[in-house]
Amino acid sequence: MKEVQNSWPAGIKRTRQRQSVFSVLESSGKPLSASDICLKIEKNGEAVWLSTVYRALELFVKKGVVIKTNVMNNEMAVYELNRFKHKHYAVCINCRKMIAVENCPMEKFIPELEEDDFHVMGHNLEVYGFCKDCNPK
Template sequence: MKEIQTVWPVGVKKTKPRACVLSVLEHAESPLSAMDIYSRIEKDTSTVWLSTIYRILELFVEKGVVVKTTVMNNEMAIYELNHYQHKHYAVCVSCRKIVAMNNCPMEKFVPKLADNGFHVLGHKVEMYGYCKECDPNP
């Protein structure tokens, strides 16, 4: 497995399970669920218990190294490295693939949102539709 090895999060003790989880996330092409991470670890190195993975992910999220999301009103949470980039997701309703979007429609919108007396700290945008491969009428 290729070594990418980003900087290790500060104040986090370096253990094998944590290194495994981080490594999987570094090599991931899209956000992964805890279960995804679990199965990808098993392949090469040591086994890491699922509950441990949840604990590690929780820690990484807290440290800001990882971002947790859920899409499509259901099922599992997904995790990815925090690239400190404002990002949103599009989910294919057919194959469930998750496509990350880079441009954000909220930039111009949020500032004029004080009308409801709601102080916006953050937001989440999610789109659903067909990815290139699944579109029945492209």
């Protein structure tokens, strides 16, 4: 039904289920949870078991193809394609919408830390507040 034969990350065996997970992520503009992905695949008329989605995501993350993030205290992890563009999200406290934040305040900051004998490998930044639709004011 759908023709998604195009891009495929190297070094990963191509199966129908992984292909489905990948193309859902590819066509999504925002990070998705494992069950979001599962639902979207089922909506396309295909079947995937949730644990298979988790396994595919785990593999993609290990290969650096997908980025896993955790939003707001606990809850569940969300996944997005690694488009190799450094970014962060502003998360709405009310509707949980995630808005990408373009530039990162960390660049100038990391060298300071390196001086304190901490070898920085990466960072997570998450801003929370109210989006314009939910702004109580």
